[in-house]
Amino acid sequence: MRMTKGVEWALHTLLNLDTVGGGPIGGATLAEAHGLPGPYLVKQLQQLTRAGLLASVPGPRGGFRLARPISEITLLDVVEAIEGDALLFHCSEIRCGGRIGELAPPPAGPCPVKSAMRRAEEALREALAAQTLADVKADIDRDPAIGQAIRAAFD
Amino acid sequence: MRMTKGVEWALHTLLNLDTVGGGPIGGATLAEAHGLPGPYLVKQLQQLTRAGLLASVPGPRGGFRLARPISEITLLDVVEAIEGDALLFHCSEIRCGGRIGELAPPPAGPCPVKSAMRRAEEALREALAAQTLADVKADIDRDPAIGQAIRAAFD
DNA sequence: GGCTTACTACTCGGATACTGCTTGTCCGAGTTCAGGGGG
DNA sequence: CCCCCTGAACTCGGACAAGCAGTATCCGAGTAGTAAGCC
Incomplete structure (x- = not known):
């Protein structure tokens, strides 16, 4: 029951793209900002692109840019884009074996055990859907120095 | 972000132990009830024993029995016993790299991304802690035939 | 006949292989930009 | 001087290995029950 590192990487990268603003930014540049393995981060960003959170532009001066404002991106959107829509608790129906x-x-x-776990899982999904990336960024921006450092890292 | 099969196995096994009642039941018998690999189920039950949910008695006529009534066992107890207390979202502090x-x-x-994810995770833990195995069993017992079949399987 | 004792069979417990997924890396297809040549 | 064309460099995209946790299994330590032997 561990979440993939890609979720953390995606969240920070999405927030960075909003902080920097402007045109698209290459995957390698985004990776260097946090010292991450470039090609692997790109792999995660591709999943965000398929999910409609990012837009990719090929060619020189290309890269990734936000497909919509972070106020319209919830934590659940990011988690589902990276982790897939597989449920946390998968019922094997062992009660029938x-x-x-x-x-x-x-x-x-339906299996009562599954129903009970599904209820708990729904609470998680609701809590994830209740928070947008804009909420998180508002928390970050309490310290203006951080946003300044991020913008400097992309110059 | 997938939960171990052991959680499902443990939940059903704990409920079975309550339904059957009486003395301890061997791991092999508990496994056959659901067609599970015996030695591996025992491995999970050992973790429940270490967590204080089950009590194991060695020797012939030994096995596992509930250490306390299922009304005092929450879903969170079971999940933590099997999955360990590792958090769903582990922050690598990549913002500092x-x-x-x-x-x-x-x-x-603290990292705002971590805080946001921690809030969502706390919602999951609260939802798991709010449900006891007795609640689940009450749902199962709506169909008396099921309890009857379970008791018959352990004769 | 009752008690002690040794044995046997059955249990849990931890140490040991195997599989699938996460993690990490590489090379190829496509596109934009720049420079040179022609009109 | 302006336009077109060709080339090159840089980007994303998917296909390809390595490491690790989940999965499955086995054998050993320990205990209760049992049966035989002795008093």
């Missing part, structure tokens, strides 16, 4: 499955017909309703 | 880290001193406060 083994001796219990042989002795009783498959129950009609 | 690369060019940004070279240009600016390490920020004082």
Whole structure:
């Protein structure tokens, strides 16, 4: 039950793109800003592009730019873009296997264990969807020096 | 971001132990009930024992029994026992690495990205802690045939 | 007949292989920009 | 002097290895029950 590093990388990179603004920025440049392995970060950014969070422009002077303002990007959008839409708890329906499955017909309703876990998982998704990247950036901007350093790193 | 199968196995096994009641039940018997690989299920049950949810008794006629009533076992207890207490989102503090880290001193406060993710994760933990195994069992017992089949499988 | 004792069978417990996913890297297709040549 | 064309360099995109955690399995340590032997 561990989240991929790509989520952290994507979040910071999206925030950097908003802080710097302007035209597209190359994947290598974005990676150097945080000391990340360039090609692998690009792999994650491609998933963000497929999810519609980023737009990629090829060729020289190309790179990635935000597809929409960060106030319209939630944490859930980023997590789902990187991690996929696979659920946290996958029910294997083991209640229908083994001796219990042989002795009783498959129950009609959904698995109560699955339902209970699904409720908890829904709480996570709601909490992720309730926060946008703009909220996070407002927290970062309490210290103006940080935004200044980020802009300087991309010159 | 996928939960271990062991969580599902542990939840069903704990519920079975409560349904059957009585003395300890061997790991192999518990595994056959759901058609699970026996030795591996025992490995998970050992973690539940270490967490204080189960009590193990060695020797013939031994096995595992509940260490406390399921009304005092939450979903969070089970998840933490199996998955460990590692957080879902691990912050690598990449904001302090690369060019940004070279240009600016390490920020004082906690990473806002980490804080935002931590809030969402806390919502998950609260939702897991709010549900006990007794709640799940009450849902299962709506169909009396299921409990009957479970008890029959352990005869 | 009752008690002690040794044995056996069954249990948990940890140490040991195997598989799939995360992580990391590389090379190729496509596009823009720049420079040179022609009109 | 302006326009067109060709070349090159830089970008993204997907295909290709390495490391690690989850998955599955096995064998050893320990204990209770049992049966035999002795008093």
